[in-house]
Amino acid sequence: MRKPNKPKTELGTLRIIGGRHRGRKLQFPVLEGVRPTPDRVRETLFNWLTAHLPGARCLDLFAGSGAIGLEAISRDATEVWFVDSAPAVVDTLKSHLKTLREDNAQIFLDDAIAWLKKHRPDVPFDIVFLDPPFYKGWLTDACKLLESNGFLKSGSHIYIEAESSLSTLPLPPNWHVIRQKQAGQVQYSLCIRD
Template sequence: MPRRNNHRSRRPAAPVAQSSVRIIGGEWRGRKLDFPAIEGLRPTPDRVRETLFNWLQAYLPGARCLDLFSGSGALGLEALSRGAASVTFVDQAPEVINQLRSNLNTLKAQNAELIGQSVPTWLEQRATNEEVRYDLVFIDPPFNKGMAGPVCALLEQHRLLADEALIYLETETGLQLDQLPANWQPYREKQAGQVTYRLFMRQPGQ
């Protein structure tokens, strides 16, 4: 008699639920793009992005950008749409990187780099003498994880910033920022509900 296969067939993994985000300005204005609806992923709201990119309007053309904790990619994609020279997206979730790759292909974007790695690990591995110095950095870490301060410190320690780089930081309201580099000067700040968002300008030579 043939031997019976007692191994249960594996069910295919359930597809990851999808949400969408809309690009609000620039070349791809109005385009809706999917992102995985995974726990903790919360795109920067439209009204916050509208304010932020009004602040950044004069600085975006030709800027080299870094989008940390990319998530939906809303900030980096918005920057590309509005004339940034390049964006490096960093996120540890494979679902995020796969969807960003698909969205970049859909948009035919040629000036983006995808890094599938945890943000602190990637920053710690960067050599301080690498040529790329970013003009604009977006930092939108998971809330209540204590990651904002250490990530900001690593950016400065590893010399990843241009002399007058702009740094956008989005955190839970009430977070005490005790580890910010001394040469990051506050430039803009607003609050929307439970979110506080700030823009800093790096002062060179300090």
């Protein structure tokens, strides 16, 4: 008896826009809540981070398509940790790293909030990319846990993508917005920790 065919997962395409993998196109599973940061927004973000990225340890929470973390690797981040709860996303990220011949990453299959609660890094991260699914309220918990559980140090940068309808970002008092823009329904900010 033939097994029924598994439904195929729809695929989207992202393009790495800078660094040693510039122009490389990669596919990712189109799942609910997975929306790669648009090229124009990524270009702005990485212009903001140009001086801080080479040699940086980065954390890409709610990694989704992996566009931001892969861009960081392409632009000479020393190490990137990816966290996502979707097995298809994690498998795809592993495949991308193999394709790009990059071994300076760790990938965790876990809910990002649960992962933040149970992990304590030996060394704080220089840059954190924080792009949770919109309208779920997870940004507040993520910011609190990043601050309280040793993920950051003085001078760490935190990039936040959030729905533009969010009037105030839920930042700890020692985080300060240094850059901010809006593109359609998305606001994006770069913060620095005292």
